């Protein structure tokens with residue numbers, strides 16, 4: 297395992313699940329290092345020397361250290377699994393569009409709503425659910441007649457969108473109104489190597 301990519305992770309984090317899922321789907325040689333967020337390990341040394349922002353996920357690939365889930369997906373795909381990140385300008389830009397959606401509306405919508413129910417975060421659940429409705433309405437339309445978000449095969453755009461979308465019911469956000477999204481999640485789950493994020497029995501998933 298000496299050449300393994302080290303992934304500093306937390307099992308119930310959708311941002312971390314993106315990286316664990318991609319490493320599994322792409323068959324990357326990797327090692328998981330669980331960071332004890334409850335004990336505040338991410339706000340102390342030595343973790344802060346890896347990521348001064350005090351957040352997971354972080355990877356170490358040899359001497360190279362990188363934080364931020366979407367940046368990590370770009371790096372890992374470009375370096376080890378190029379089929380997951382198209383190089384033609386239009387397709388690459390489309391992938392970036394969905395990484396932005398994951399970093400903004402998905403994070404502030406379904407992910408934030410789930411933070412309230414799973415971790416008791418002091419966030420505005422109604423506002424988060426409103427953003428979730430907006431982004432899922434958008435994705436439902438974009439997935440009409442499409443199997444994948446970009447092109448004709450899965451890309452890191454799908455990996456970035458998957459985790460918090462699949463676990464939205466834990467944050468009291470129903471996926472019932474979204475048949476295209478539900479079918480799409482099943483396609484991701486059928487991919488060889490798929491790895492699930494642990495379910496938490498809260499919200500609509502209780």
Ligand SMILES: N[C@@H](CCC(=O)N[C@@H](CS)C(=O)NCC(=O)O)C(=O)O
Pocket residue numbers: 306309310311312333338350351352353363364365366
């Ligand atoms: N933009 C970052 C967000 C990462 C993030 O919010 N991580 C959360 C876990 S899901 C975290 O480490 N929270 C601990 C904290 O902020 O104290 C990414 O995409 O990696």
